[in-house]
Amino acid sequence: MSKIAHYLQEHLLGEVMTSPDARRFFATDASIFSLAPAMVVYPRSEGDVRKVARFTWQLAERGRAIPITARGNGTDQGGAALGNGIMLAFTAHMNRIVEFDNKSGQVIVEPGINYGKLQQTLETHSRFLPPFPASFEYSTIGGALGNNASGEKTVKYGDTRAYVKSLRVVLANGEVIETGRLSKRELNKKLGLATFEGEIYRSLDTLLEETDVSGTKLPVSKNSAGYALADIKHKDGSFDLTPLFVGSQSTLGIITEATLTTKPYNPETSLFVAGFDSVQQAQSAVLELKSMPELPSAIEMVDEHLLKAVAKLNPNQLKNVVDEPFPKIILLIELDDTTERVQKKNVKRVKKILQTYALGFQLETDPLKQAELWKIRHASATIFANASGRAKAVPIIEDGIVPIDKFGAYLEGVYEIFARNGLQVAVWGHAGDANLHLQPYLDLAEVGDRQKALRMMDEYYKLVMGLGGSTSGEHNDGRLRAPYLETLYGPELYAVFKKVKMIFDPYGTMNPGVKISVTLDDIKPLIRHEYSLAHLYQHMPRS
Ligand SMILES: Cc1cc2nc3c(=O)[nH]c(=O)nc-3n(C[C@H](O)[C@H](O)[C@H](O)COP(=O)(O)OP(=O)(O)OC[C@H]3O[C@@H](n4cnc5c(N)ncnc54)[C@H](O)[C@@H]3O)c2cc1C
Numbered sequence: 196m197s198k199i200a201h202y203l204q205e206h207l208l209g210e211v212m213t214s215p216d217a218r219r220f221f222a223t224d225a226s227i228f229s230l231a232p233a234m235v236v237y238p239r240s241e242g243d244v245r246k247v248a249r250f251t252w253q254l255a256e257r258g259r260a261i262p263i264t265a266r267g268n269g270t271d272q273g274g275a276a277l278g279n280g281i282m283l284a285f286t287a288h289m290n291r292i293v294e295f296d297n298k299s300g301q302v303i304v305e306p307g308i309n310y311g312k313l314q315q316t317l318e319t320h321s322r323f324l325p326p327f328p329a330s331f332e333y334s335t336i337g338g339a340l341g342n343n344a345s346g347e348k349t350v351k352y353g354d355t356r357a358y359v360k361s362l363r364v365v366l367a368n369g370e371v372i373e374t375g376r377l378s379k380r381e382l383n384k385k386l387g388l389a390t391f392e393g394e395i396y397r398s399l400d401t402l403l404e405e406t407d408v409s410g411t412k413l414p415v416s417k418n419s420a421g422y423a424l425a426d427i428k429h430k431d432g433s434f435d436l437t438p439l440f441v442g443s444q445s446t447l448g449i450i451t452e453a454t455l456t457t458k459p460y461n462p463e464t465s466l467f468v469a470g471f472d473s474v475q476q477a478q479s480a481v482l483e484l485k486s487m488p489e490l491p492s493a494i495e496m497v498d499e500h501l502l503k504a505v506a507k508l509n510p511n512q513l514k515n516v517v518d519e520p521f522p523k524i525i526l527l528i529e530l531d532d533t534t535e536r537v538q539k540k541n542v543k544r545v546k547k548i549l550q551t552y553a554l555g556f557q558l559e560t561d562p563l564k565q566a567e568l569w570k571i572r573h574a575s576a577t578i579f580a581n582a583s584g585r586a587k588a589v590p591i592i593e594d595g596i597v598p599i600d601k602f603g604a605y606l607e608g609v610y611e612i613f614a615r616n617g618l619q620v621a622v623w624g625h626a627g628d629a630n631l632h633l634q635p636y637l638d639l640a641e642v643g644d645r646q647k648a649l650r651m652m653d654e655y656y657k658l659v660m661g662l663g664g665s666t667s668g669e670h671n672d673g674r675l676r677a678p679y680l681e682t683l684y685g686p687e688l689y690a691v692f693k694k695v696k697m698i699f700d701p702y703g704t705m706n707p708g709v710k711i712s713v714t715l716d717d718i719k720p721l722i723r724h725e726y727s728l729a730h731l732y733q734h735m736p737r738s
Pocket residue numbers: 224225264265266267268269270271272275276285306327328329330333334335336337338339340341342343344345346347443444445448449450451669670706736737738
């Protein structure tokens with residue numbers, strides 16, 4: 196054990212590990228990268244997190260910067276849950292529901308809580324947290340906060356940011372702050388503080404006064420790229436750091452507690468499955484569905500290439516659920532309106548839209564039959580879980596989001612990229628948000644395939660940006676998409692992001708190498724040669 200690990204073990208309630216096994220385990224997440232931490236700390240309390248931060252701050256003041264990375268379950272697909280310094284593993288101890296208010300539906304949790312466990316608990320109280328990612332059964336709330344995660348229900352309910360009322364955050368120097376919406380008077384009090392917190396409020400307030408940050412709002416329905424600067428300061432003078440920390444991937448501070456709002460949960464839904472013979476017809480249907488007065492709670496898609504690939508990899512998986520010949524696009528449209536009358540009215544509306552654009556459709560209200568149909572969408576997991584041979588489905592070009600009316604152009608563009616690179620395509624995702632996921636089969640041990648990966652990344656992110664979209668709808672920048680952030684927002688806004696990072700993290704100890712100041716040359720050496728999701732197989736990954 197290093198001197199530092201010994202020192203920390205003496206002062207922390209939680210454990211410190213430097214064994215090669217532990218370091219190897221935390222050297223990968225669900226991304227294509229690998230980076231081993233120097234040590235792993237399992238904090239037992241906020242006090243432990245404070246001590247680690249204060250310690251690294253003091254070392255950094257003397258010229259030695261040791262990175263800190265917060266980690267949930269390491270399902271991040273962009274390499275944001277990796278770092279070469281101290282890994283704070285929250286799942287071991289800081290994983291509790293602190294308080295649940297049945298009346299308001301508000302819940303206070305620690306970051307390491309498993310998202311699925313929290314959801315189960317909420318559902319027993321007829322509530323739920325709507326922006327859950329597809330990975331919710333095996334990921335944490337801390338990770339969802341870090342990434343501003345979202346999922347199939349986001350089309351109606353919004354992203355994680357919309358459900359966070361306040362946070363407790365350990366700052367880079369070990370100070371703890373509580374965020375929340377501050378009135379002008381409350382902000383003035385903060386501005387007068389002689390602490391690091393006061394310094395942050397002063398610098399950020401001045402920066403936001405002097406800079407137009409409205410450009411950080413892109414014309415997409417959700418966005419996890421960059422920092423959410425336009426959500427901090429409001430016209431009425433109120434100020435809130437909460438939306439900034441959500442989606443900041445532990446580059447600005449470490450979340451130790453979150454107060455979340457929830458929604459009423461209605462398991463009685465209507466589910467449509469509709470087939471389309473062209474991308475254009477599917478796009479027209481999506482546009483009309485999106486203009487309904489009460490939005491569907493999900494508008495999800497898979498394409499025929501995905502279904503063909505699944506039929507080949509696992510022929511019985513979708514037997515009797517969907518038959519060949521497959522339509523070009525399948526949409527799954529769910530209605531969860533709590534009032535029966537409203538849901539019935541919306542069922543009629545959806546039927547009318549589908550009668551105009553779809554080849555055919557099926558409506559199901561029985562939960563067991565619905566579960567069968569959802570298999571169509573969840574079959575996407577087969578793409579990365581059932582790969583045989585050395586080539587694996589790699590998460591390098593995925594998660595781009597475009598304005599909804601560009602959905603068709605996005606899909607066609609993706610098909611062209613795969614054709615140009617001689618690879619088979621399979622697409623799935625959140626059609627209602629024009630947020631697609633796709634993973635090419637590549638063998639990252641081969642130089643040629645690594646070069647192809649980088650080329651496809653360039654082509655893909657250019658396509659998304661060219662259509663006025665964002666490089667990340669939900670998975671965030673991490674290391675993978677960070678090199679594209681400056682092109683996405685332009686040099687002026689990017690310079691503001693850098694200033695923000697500097698305000699919160701002057702010594703660069705908070706998850707460096709993620710989001711800000713990252714080039715393609717920085718990430719190339721981190722690409723692992725044997726991509727796998729091995730550490731997630733305690734659960735069947737879903738996408
Ligand atoms: C198959 C598959 C499907 C996926 N589907 C989706 C999806 O539908 N939608 C979606 O949004 N994402 C999806 N993801 C990506 C990822 O699973 C989610 O974003 C998830 O919320 C991350 O949770 P985690 O616990 O694994 O976090 P980690 O991977 O451990 O961390 C993610 C980020 O959060 C930060 N973080 C963790 N804890 C804290 C903390 N206490 N304070 C500050 N920052 C913290 C980390 O530093 C890191 O930057 C998917 C991933 C896989 C592998």
